[in-house]
Amino acid sequence: MSMRWLQHQLGLRRDEACAKLIKVLPNHAYIGLCAAAFPVLLGHRLTGFVPRMLRYPYEGIPPVGHSSSVRATFVDAAIERYLPGVDQFVELGAGYDTRTVQLQHNRQIRCFEVDLPKTQQTKRELLHECGVDTSGVNFVSANFSTDDWLDDLAKAGFDPRKPTFFLWGGVTYYLSREAMEKTFRTIATSAPGSVVVFDYGTDANIKAYRKPLGILQNALLKAAFRMPEKRLSQSFLLLVIQPNSAFSKKAYC
DSSP: OHHHHHHHHTTSSOOHHHHHHTTSOTTOOHHHHHHHHHHHHHHHHHHOOOOGGGOSSOOSOOOGGGTGGGHHHHHHHHHHHHGGGOSEEEEETOTTOOHHHHHTTOTTOEEEEEEOHHHHHHHHHHHHHTTOOOTTEEEEEOOTTTSOHHHHHHHTTOOTTSOEEEEEOSOGGGSOHHHHHHHHHHHTTSOTTOEEEEEEEEGGGHHHHTSHHHHHHHHHHHHHHOOOSSOOEEEEEEEEEETTEEEEEEEOO
C-alpha cells in the first residue's frame, strides 16, 4: 500500500482512496511514512527522477525486490484488456486495496469484495472515517479455507451466469495448497469468458531466505503474520477460463 501511495504522490498513478485510507490505518505512523518518502519526493520535484521500482507502467522483468511494487502495472494491464468483456468484478482477499472503490462508478460492472469478516469490517470503518464513498461496492465476508464464498457472493447479488473478472492478489502464498485448489475449482465454475488474475509464489526467494539475514527476516515475518513455512517471491500469471475447460488458456503478464 505504501508503494501505491508513493506512486500517487509522484503523480504516476492516481489513487485518492489509497491516499486517504493510509492516513488512518491503525498501527501505522503516517508521519514516519512521509519522512521516509521525503528524499524520493524531493528528488522527483527537483529532477523528475523516479526510482525504477516505482515507475508506472513498469517496464521489463522485475527483480524479486520489486515484486509487490509493480503489481499495479500487471493488474492494471489485465483490467484494461479484459474488463470490457465482463459484467462483474470480484476482488478476493481484498485487504486494504482500493480497486473496487475506483471501479464502482463503472456502470457496466458490479463490484464485490471478499475477505475475512474482521479485516473487512475494519476496512469499511476506516474508509467511512476518511470520507471515501463505497456505496457501489458489495462487501462479502468469507473465509476461503472454510466457507462457501461463492454462495455468499450469490446472496450479495453476484450472478454466476455472467462473465466475471476475479482479482486474487497477495493471497495465495498465505494459503495451504488445499485452500488454493478449492478456490481455483470454485472460480472454474464461473461463466465462460471469466478471468482470474493472481500472483503466486516461486522458488526465486527461497535461497535468499537461507542466508543469515534472510533467515532472520523470514522468522520475524512468520512470527508476526503466522505465515507458511516458505513465504515465496511473487510472479504474475493470468488465466482465462474457457467454456467447459477450466484454465485451458494461459497468458503471462
